[in-house]
Amino acid sequence: MMSAHDQNHHSNNANSDENTTHFGFQTVDKNEKESKVAGVFHSVAQQYDVMNDLMSFGVHRLWKRFTIDASGVRPGNKVLDLAGGTGDLTAKFSQLVGREGKVILADINSSMLNVGRDKLRDRGLVQNIEYVQANAQYLPFEDNTFDVITIAFGLRNVTDKDMALRSMYRVLKPGGRLLVLEFSKPEHEIVNKAYDFYSFNILPKMGELVAKDGDSYQYLAESIRMHPDQETLKSMMNDAGFEQTSYKNLTGGVVALHKGYKF
Amino acid sequence: MQSPLSQQLMFAQALSAVVETLINQALVYNLHGTRALIALNEKTLTVKLAELGFPLNFSINAEKIHLTTGIVQSDCTLTTSIKTLIELKNQQKLTELIKQDKLDIDGDIKIAQRFAAIAETLDIDWRSELAKRIGDIPTYKIGQLGKSLAKKFSFASEQIQADATEWLVHEKNMVVASGELSNFAQQVEQVTEQVDEVSQRVNKLITQQNNKANRE
Numbered sequence: 001m002m003s004a005h006d007q008n009h010h011s012n013n014a015n016s017d018e019n020t021t022h023f024g025f026q027t028v029d030k031n032e033k034e035s036k037v038a039g040v041f042h043s044v045a046q047q048y049d050v051m052n053d054l055m056s057f058g059v060h061r062l063w064k065r066f067t068i069d070a071s072g073v074r075p076g077n078k079v080l081d082l083a084g085g086t087g088d089l090t091a092k093f094s095q096l097v098g099r100e101g102k103v104i105l106a107d108i109n110s111s112m113l114n115v116g117r118d119k120l121r122d123r124g125l126v127q128n129i130e131y132v133q134a135n136a137q138y139l140p141f142e143d144n145t146f147d148v149i150t151i152a153f154g155l156r157n158v159t160d161k162d163m164a165l166r167s168m169y170r171v172l173k174p175g176g177r178l179l180v181l182e183f184s185k186p187e188h189e190i191v192n193k194a195y196d197f198y199s200f201n202i203l204p205k206m207g208e209l210v211a212k213d214g215d216s217y218q219y220l221a222e223s224i225r226m227h228p229d230q231e232t233l234k235s236m237m238n239d240a241g242f243e244q245t246s247y248k249n250l251t252g253g254v255v256a257l258h259k260g261y262k263f
Numbered sequence: 264m265q266s267p268l269s270q271q272l273m274f275a276q277a278l279s280a281v282v283e284t285l286i287n288q289a290l291v292y293n294l295h296g297t298r299a300l301i302a303l304n305e306k307t308l309t310v311k312l313a314e315l316g317f318p319l320n321f322s323i324n325a326e327k328i329h330l331t332t333g334i335v336q337s338d339c340t341l342t343t344s345i346k347t348l349i350e351l352k353n354q355q356k357l358t359e360l361i362k363q364d365k366l367d368i369d370g371d372i373k374i375a376q377r378f379a380a381i382a383e384t385l386d387i388d389w390r391s392e393l394a395k396r397i398g399d400i401p402t403y404k405i406g407q408l409g410k411s412l413a414k415k416f417s418f419a420s421e422q423i424q425a426d427a428t429e430w431l432v433h434e435k436n437m438v439v440a441s442g443e444l445s446n447f448a449q450q451v452e453q454v455t456e457q458v459d460e461v462s463q464r465v466n467k468l469i470t471q472q473n474n475k476a477n478r479e
Contacts, residue, residue: 065276069333075305075324095324096331098305250273 021159025222033159034135038109041085041157045111047211048086049119054206055217060153061088063255067150067181068092070248070257076100077147080171082136083107083154087116093148094125104141106134107154136164141171152181156227165240172262178242180233183224184249184256191252199224230256275317275332282319283330290328294386297326299377308378309337313344321378339370351379 021030023037041048052060067089073079075098081090084105093103105120107113110133117131134140136151136158149168158164168178186192199221207217228236230247233256237245242260249256290297300323307322317332318340343351347365350356354376360366368375394402431438439447 059273061280062273062276065280066273069276069279069331072333072335074307074336092329095327095329096322098324100305 022226023219023223025226030159034108037157037159041109042111045086045109045115048112048115049088051207051211051217054210055203059251063181063250063257064088064092064152066248066250067152067179067257068096070259071148071150071177071179073097073148078145078173079103080139080141080146080149080168081105082134082139082149082151082168083157084150084152085109085112085116085154087120089150089152090116090129091120091123091125093150094120094127094129097128099128102128102130104130104132104146106132106136106139108133108135137167139167139171143170144173145171147173147176148179149176150179150181153183155180155182155233156223161228162236162240165237165242169241169262174262176262178237178258178260178262180237180258182233182256182258183227184233184253185229187249187253191254195254230258233258275315279319279330279332283328286328286330289385289387290326292387292389292392293384294388295384299381299384300326300328303374303377303381306374307335307337307339308374309335309340310348311340311342312348313342337370339368339372339374341375342367342369354379 019030020027021033022028023033056063071079071093073093073096075096077097078101079093079097081087081093081103084090084107087105090103090105097103105113105116107116113131113133120126120129132140136154137160149172151168155161155164165178172178186195200218203221204214204218207220208214211217227233230249230253234245234247237258237260241262243263245258245260247256247258290300303323305322305324307320310319310321312319318334320331320333320335320337322329322331322335341348343360343366347360350360351366357366361368390402390406393405397405428438432440
């Protein structure tokens with residue numbers, strides 16, 4: 001089996017071909033990735049929250065809370081929760097921005113958006129939330145619209161990440177900030193090995209057992225390894241125009257929160 | 264500042280999640296309801312405790328309290344320690360604590376007072392809430408058990424304190440007994456009085472000496 005680093009390197013070569021990209025460890029046509037990713041999320045949408053709790057032992061709730069804390073969001077702010085899925089971040093943002101503020105829950109996948117909308121409505125969160133089915137690469141919003149943009153566990157599924165980051169930069173207000181919460185590269189080799197074992201041996205079996213879909217969770221593990229590491233993502237954000245970019249490793253680098261400003 | 268390890272383990276987030284859940288659950292069971300929160304809608308109180316490396320921001324929205332630990336714009340910020348926060352129960356001590364530099368308030372103090380009022384008026388009938396879930400008899404039994412445990416705990420705590428005092432004062436001589444301390448204080452007072460007397464006598468002699476010199 002290729003190491004994660006080799007696979008990443010391999011991926012960079014693959015990316016040099018303008019028409020192809022990666023879907024997990026496979027190299028696929030760029031046009032094909034979107035529909036393949038859509039297939040994964042249509043399949044897992046109903047069990048998404050349960051699987052998140054199971055796979056991360058509930059720690060994903062703390063990672064998301066860390067993101068909220070780092071956002072500095074306040075009443076009246078306009079927030080875009082991109083790839084917001086089942087709306088965990090949207091729920092909290094909605095309560096923090098108040099009546100004068102607004103939260104847009106955007107996701108490319110209609111199944112995820114429907115699950116998110118049902119969940120938030122059941123919790124009585126309706127007054128300041130809008131739902132938009134949107135591709136992160138072509139955000140359907142005017143320039144300088146949002147005070148805060150978050151994308152949690154979504155960027156790695158985007159076909160052209162650079163394009164998506166530029167699109168986010170465009171719709172962010174001057175002074176606004178982008179927060180990218182994403183799986184990353186563990187800082188210590190022991191953690192890395194344990195994490196690899198867990199991801200490739202236990203995770204797909206868990207997915208098979210609970211969501212009846214081992215393949216989607218195999219993709220999840222592969223897509224995490226193909227995602228740029230902390231420093232690479234930071235430089236991608238810089239290239240997109242973000243300033244004062246920084247990142248914080250959480251749980252030993254299993255997840256990292258990147259933050260960048262538009263001035 | 265939080266230590267890198269504490270940040271990695273997300274101690275602040277774990278603490279805020281637990282506290283937020285407990286507060287909101289307590290408000291649900293509050294006999295006075297959540298009406299008191301309406302006046303504080305979209306207001307934020309920040310508490311910076313010396314013992315914690317991060318601020319605690321209490322924001323109110325939709326009759327719920329939201330607790331975050333990042334840097335936010337706050338309507339009122341209290342900078343203090345846990346010990347002083349407990350002393351603040353007595354609102355008359357407020358000025359005294361500020362003068363003693365134990366408490367710093369930045370922003371609208373009424374916000375802090377309203378938050379304190381909500382905490383003070385919290386009235387929960389735990390027994391009836393528990394009885395709704397597990398029935399009257401188990402609730403009664405749990406209540407009795409709680410009382411008995413509290414009594415035993417109180418007795419054990421007194422016993423431990425007495426034993427520790429005995430060991431530290433009499434066996435190890437690491438700490439002085441209160442009698443010895445007051446005796447020492449009395450002796451110090453006596454010495455101070457004697458020094459004052461001597462000082463007065465010296466001053467008197469100097470004055471006499473000066474007068475004598477002037478006459479000559």
